[in-house]
Amino acid sequence: MKIAIVYKSITGNTKIIANAIKEALSEQEIIYFGEPKDNINADIYIVGSWTDKGECSKEIKTYLSNLENKKIIYFGTAGFNGKGYYEMLYDRVRKNIKESNKVLGYFYCQGKMPMSVKDRYINLIKEHPDDKRLQVSIDNFNKALTHPDNTDVENAKHWIKSIIN
Ligand SMILES: Cc1cc2nc3c(=O)[nH]c(=O)nc-3n(C[C@H](O)[C@H](O)[C@H](O)COP(=O)(O)O)c2cc1C
Numbered sequence: 001m002k003i004a005i006v007y008k009s010i011t012g013n014t015k016i017i018a019n020a021i022k023e024a025l026s027e028q029e030i031i032y033f034g035e036p037k038d039n040i041n042a043d044i045y046i047v048g049s050w051t052d053k054g055e056c057s058k059e060i061k062t063y064l065s066n067l068e069n070k071k072i073i074y075f076g077t078a079g080f081n082g083k084g085y086y087e088m089l090y091d092r093v094r095k096n097i098k099e100s101n102k103v104l105g106y107f108y109c110q111g112k113m114p115m116s117v118k119d120r121y122i123n124l125i126k127e128h129p130d131d132k133r134l135q136v137s138i139d140n141f142n143k144a145l146t147h148p149d150n151t152d153v154e155n156a157k158h159w160i161k162s163i164i165n
Pocket residue numbers: 008009010011012013014015049050051052053054055077078079080081110111112113114
């Protein structure tokens with residue numbers, strides 16, 4: 001079985017999960033590991049992305065929407081979490097995948113965000129001190145700082161093995 005791991009990561013979080021998946025599948029034939037490119041010929045495509053304004057990256061959107069009659073597994077990292085959030089994100093990703101494909105599963109974990117995001121919240125709180133959602137966002141930012149952590153990595157390994165083996 002030929003497996004391709006195709007992912008887009010800007011600050012390295014999604015790459016950590018991509019590496020974990022690669023490591024978990026070391027017994028399998030991984031024919032490609034890296035950013036999207038044309039003409040990757042695999043049986044299973046494990047496709048991953050960071051989350052950009054509620055969607056997967058534009059490169060991964062394009063890549064997914066060009067796949068037809070394939071087996072696909074999706075993984076992502078996102079700065080936020082919370083009940084139902086990853087389901088919502090995945091629903092949006094799913095819209096880029098044609099019906100002729102078969103999706104075998106998906107996985108998300110949290111990924112730390114750049115400090116500029118926190119600075120923006122802090123400035124907004126100065127302007128809107130009564131907006132409780134901003135404090136929730138800062139708490140979430142702080143929570144994300146340690147992710148992906150070892151548990152995320154182990155969860156990703158476990159998850160991919162349960163699908164592939
Ligand atoms: C411009 C920008 C937009 C983002 N939009 C979202 C978002 O809508 N939802 C979310 O949960 N995280 C969002 N994030 C956080 C990233 O998706 C998260 O930190 C991710 O783990 C980064 O992955 P990478 O290190 O592989 O690039 C955003 C980050 C940036 C820089």
